[in-house]
Amino acid sequence: MSNTVLITGAAGFLGSLLSETLATFNVRLILADIVEPKSPKSSDAxxxxxxxxxRESIDNLFKTQFGVPDTIYCLHGIMSRGAEENFDFGLQVNFDSIRLMLQAARDFGTQSATLIKFIFASSLAVYGGPLPHTVTSDTIATPEGAYGLGKLASELFVNEFSRRGFVDGRILRLxxxxxRHGAPAAATSAFISGIIREPLKGIESLCPIGDSLDSPRARARALARQFPLHSRVVCLPGFTATVRDELDALEKVGGKPALDLVRFKDDPVSRRLVSSWPSRFDNTYALSLGFVVDEGGMEPIVRRFREDIEAGRA
Ligand SMILES: NC(=O)c1ccc[n+]([C@@H]2O[C@H](COP(=O)([O-])OP(=O)(O)OC[C@H]3O[C@@H](n4cnc5c(N)ncnc54)[C@H](O)[C@@H]3O)[C@@H](O)[C@H]2O)c1
Structure with missing residues (x-):
């Protein structure tokens, strides 16, 4: 019998990448989203x-023809700018619904022989306030935005549900x-992808400010890994790149015409939120678990993205 994996937020950026990656394994997929998710080719989904x-809608996910899932990737959410601008709605999706998901996983999972693995996508936005030069596993998380608050509150519930033996939780701080492929996200960090994606497609893009980057390919592999954890929280490894690093890579790959499509406009909300997030992490723990980080900085990432555009994948 193959494993059954439930992915929430399956129509989103990471949910789609993860579905495609898992479809290459022998797993059955339950793909859930408020937008109809696409079923990956050649998968049992x-x-x-x-x-x-x-809660009633959530319960239906445990009653499909595939039965109770063994693993849940909990990826759905409202991104940082959306959550900041609509506090109550942001918390309803980024915290209340995660608690409902956990409760359903507890109710259905404890009827099964093994606990459900509950993998929760958290964020570096759980950090804020005065931060050390490099964030380590000892750095205390004190968010300065509604999105980080929702993520951290959910993390606490994943931890407690795991401690009580209701689920087998894992928390990935991304x-x-x-x-990012497709349309811009309602995220304060959306410009980090936007200043590469839009100019390479010949479209103007606005840059408010920012600096912490990773690549989608590394992340899809990382999310799909099986890994033994000694702690429930792991900050997935990335590398630090400045906006200047991004623009240099954009110019090398797309030339001056692409670079000229980036405009600079200061946005105080973006500036405040982005500057509250850390940009340097100690990756030792994540690397020791076998997670990988892309080598070579921004340029190979931008080159791969241009290949994706040329192949009609982005
Ligand atoms: N992409 C990043 O850079 C990044 C960084 C840190 C953390 N994360 C986290 O990883 C997860 C996935 O990120 P992403 O970039 O794929 O986001 P995304 O915005 O592309 O996808 C989120 C999905 O959640 C769905 N959703 C929202 N509200 C819902 C609801 N009430 N019911 C059902 N579905 C709902 C949306 O329709 C969307 O498809 C999110 O939880 C995000 O906070 C992402």
Whole structure:
């Protein structure tokens, strides 16, 4: 019998990449999102259009023809700018619905022989306030935005549900992932992908400010890894790149015409939120678990993204 994996937020950027990656393994997929998710080619998958803020709708995900999932990747959410601008709605999706998901995983999972693995996508936005030069596993998380608050509050519940033996939780604190395919996200960090993606497509892009980057290919591999954890939280490894590093890579790959499509405009909300996030992490723990970080800085990432555009994948 193959494993059954439920992915929430399956129509999103990472959910789609993860579905495609897992479809190459022998797993059955339950793909859930408020937007109808795409089923990856050649996979054993059901897609469910669902609002995950309602417990009754969540329960239906445990009653498909595939039965109770063994693993849940909990990826759905409202991104940082959306959560900051609509505090109550942001918390409803980024915290209340995660708690409902955990409770459902507890109710259905404890009827099964093994606990459900609950893998929660958190964010570097859990950090804020005065930060050390390099964030380590000892750095205390004190978010300065509604998005980071929702993520940290959810992390606490994943931890407690795991400690009580209700689920087998894992928390992945993701850095900002670039280059994002498709439309811009409602994220304060959206410009980090936008200043590469839009100019390479011949479209103007606005840059408010920012600096923490990682690549989607490394991340899809990382999310799909099996890994033994000694702690429930791991900051997935990334590398630090400045906006200047990004623009240099854009110019090398797309030339001056692409670079000239980036405009600079200061946005105080973006500046405040982005500057509250850390840009340097001690990757030792994540690397010791076998996670990888892309070598070579921004240029190979931008080159791969241009190949994706040329191949009609982005
Ligand atoms: N992409 C990044 O750079 C990054 C960085 C740090 C953390 N994360 C986290 O990783 C996860 C995935 O990120 P992403 O970039 O794929 O985001 P995304 O915005 O592309 O996808 C999120 C998905 O959640 C869905 N969703 C929102 N509200 C819902 C609801 N009520 N019911 C059902 N589905 C709902 C959306 O329709 C969307 O498809 C998110 O939780 C995000 O906070 C992402």
């Amino acid at each position: 059901v897609t469910v259009k669902v609002d995950l803020t309602a 850095p900002t992932i670039a280059v």
